Amino acid sequence: MSGIALAIPASGNGDHFLDSLVHALADLLIQNGMSLITKVIADGQSEEQLYRHWARVGRISGVVLLEVRANDRRVKLLRSLGMPFAAVVDATLDVDFPAVIVDLAASISVLRRFLAARPHRRAFYITRPVERVTTLSNTALIEAIAADDLFDVVETEHSVDAALTAGSTASAAGPVTLVFDSDVHAVAALAAFHTRGISVPEDVAIISWTNSALCQSARRSITALDRRGSEIGTLIGARIIDAIAGDQVSHDRAPEPFIIVGETA
Amino acid sequence: MSSVRRLGPSSENTRSAILDMIRSSGTVSRIELAEMSGLTATSITRIVKSLIEDNLVVETGFGDPTGGKRRSILELNPQARFAVGLALDDARLTYVVANLGGNVVGQLVSAGLGQKTPSIEIVRIAEELKQLFTQLDIPVSHVVGVGLAGAGLDLGAGAERLSVTADEWDSFAIQEALESRIGLPVVRDNDAACAALGQFWVGRIPATQDFATLYMSNGFGLGLMVGGGVSRGASSNVGEIGHMVVDINGPDCWCGSRGCLEAVAAPRAIVAKAMRNRGLSTELDLHGGDNKLRHDYNAIARAAASGEPRATALIEQSAQFVAAAILSVVNVLDLDRVYLAGPGFADAGAIYVRLIRDLVSRLARTRSVHGVAVELSDPGLDPAALGAATLALQHTLIPHKRFERQR
DSSP states (O other): OEEEEEEEEGGGTTOHHHHHHHHHHHHHHHHTTEEEEEEEESSHHHHHHHHHHHHHHOOEEEEEEEEEOTTOHHHHHHHHHTOOEEEEEETTSOOSSSEEEEOHHHHHHHHHHHHHTSOOOEEEEEESOGGGOOSTTHHHHHHHHHTSSSOEEEEOOSSHHHHHHHHHHHTTTSOEEEEESOHHHHHHHHHHHHHTTOOTTTTEEEEESSOOHHHHHSSSOOEEEEOOHHHHHHHHHHHHHHHHTTOOSOEEEOOOOEEEOOSOO | OOSOOOOOSOHHHHHHHHHHHHHHHSEEEHHHHHHHHOOOHHHHHHHHHHHHHTTSEEEEEEOOOOSSSOOEEEEEOGGGOEEEEEEEOSSEEEEEEEETTSOEEEEEEEEOOTTOOHHHHHHHHHHHHHHHHHHTTOOGGGEEEEEEEEOOBOOOOSGGGOSSBOHHHHSSOHHHHHHHHHOSOEEEEEHHHHHHHHHHHHTTOOTTOOEEEEEESSSEEEEEEETTEEOOTTTTOTTOGGGSBSOTTSOBOTTSOBSBHHHHHSHHHHHHHHHTOHHHHHHTTOOOSGGGHHHHHHHHHHHHHTTOHHHHHHHHHHHHHHHHHHHHHHHHHTOSEEEEESGGGTTTHHHHHHHHHHHHHHHOTTTTTOOOEEEEOOTTSOHHHHHHHHHHHHHHHOGGGOOSOOO
16 A cells, blocks of 8 residues: 655644644545555654655655745755655745645634624733744744734643643733634633633633634534644645646645634634 | 552563553652562662663663762653554554553554455555554564554444444454564454543543543444553453443344444434435435445534534434433443543534533433533544553553453
8 A cells, every 4th residue: 555654743742733634634545545654753853864764665655744934955855855745835935846825824814803803802822832833834823923913922831731821811801812722722721711700701702723623512612713624634635646646736725714603702 | 559569479570560660650769669669679670670671761860869879760761662553443544653651653544444354454454564663663673562442343244244343353363363464462452442541541531530431433332441440341341332222112233132322323323314314315425335334424424513404413313312321321330521532423523522411411310419521532633543552552561450351
């Protein structure tokens, strides 16, 4: 069975957007008689070593790249190794390789429109530290937010406790909207506020930047952004299959993100 | 329980118990190990020496000097050994490779078992394992074993095998067959028990917290964690919740009973009802055959998750039966925590959670004493595969508390 390979940054652990992308990618590959192999990597250097290893041992037909940046070394490396690849890239990048283009600005616009239609209150984006963020889109997201007045960005350690503390601090001075980068943290925050007798969404509105089944199955369904991880996974699967067949140029645009309106915002 | 654990006479068990103490302690000194185990300092020194020689344990530094000789601190070397967990499902095979610390280092997802026979699939599985080790760059000598999460497989090839315990796979000695092909120890347990173990492992759930994991693939299974271990029963068949009778006047079940949960609420039953609605089955492109069971069920579940009313009604009908079964389990076992896991809950899990939570909170016998948390397991993990990897790690490295099926 021919295999497609994907290196996953260790910091992407627990990112359910990435998980939904990988799950849909695997589904498409299986339907096409292929398999998907993933390896967790600690840093960029071990990622490059891994591609060299894959090129050496064989049986990997193609590689899917995440979070490609301008002049990405990995693109050059994979070309020199002769390994077909397809990448998930942000819309701000010009690419000359097979790719699925994700417009991050669209996600922010969707959220902006949603918040604008609600009574004005301060909004905080609670996220893991920027320098530790390497998963798809989050880096670019924080860059975009930094150049914007939509939210105050609160960086915390990537843990439920840290996110809860940050959320509590932010909400101490009156009604706020908290946008959590992690669905797990949004669910934990809902439970914590419930325990403390704080009303959601009246006192604190909660939005998850990442939609998952956890948001829909929470005690009260959590308003969340569907960034189309599954669709992106299916599209990138088609791109890599075509790339192996010789199509080195085609791009797809990811479908528009949308808000799933729940009971928390 | 006393903090001093008396160890048995077998040297291998002693060694594995010491390894487990180091693992669960994080970092620990030899003197602390002697105190915890009740063994002499000489014995500890000898055992630790052999663990260090095998690279299972490393010395990481020195404890606070107390004026005398400095004590070196021991810790598990997570990259020293690996185990594979394989979830056998008819839609996909998921191989999870975990290190000694229980962290996932890589995965392989390949075609499911579908309707192929075990003799063909065993060859493929052995080949895929070999590829997996090569591609993850893990020497086979560092792999301690393979855990299989199986059972509950509906191969659906014919009328005789309407069950999720298809005879062809159940009677097939997959463990022995795979062991002889790959030359590694293989352990096997049912997917629900593995999923509970996986949930326990990643959820950092204290051993004092008992819980059940309801696993849904083509049928149902219930994994029970009691006191930090999987509950097994007389013949290791705890958790056949799919054959709990939820409707005494219900349809016949393949198992010989009638009105079983599986017969009224499993994907096969849902798809059969959907097929009777021509409009819905055309819209969702349902096939109705056993070979397309998962495809059909997923289409219905996705439609329900997006609010399609006819699909929602079908899923809710199933969820009401599941909720009744879980209510009985909660009442019988006095549980305060239930997780839902498995491919059957991937798309419409939120509907099941809502209906189970609602029924249990209204009607559990213990509702005035304590609440019952009903949660989906982490959607990013395959808990059955991860639990199977954990099973393999425990089986080979800490045999003094083996969790696998009794024979």
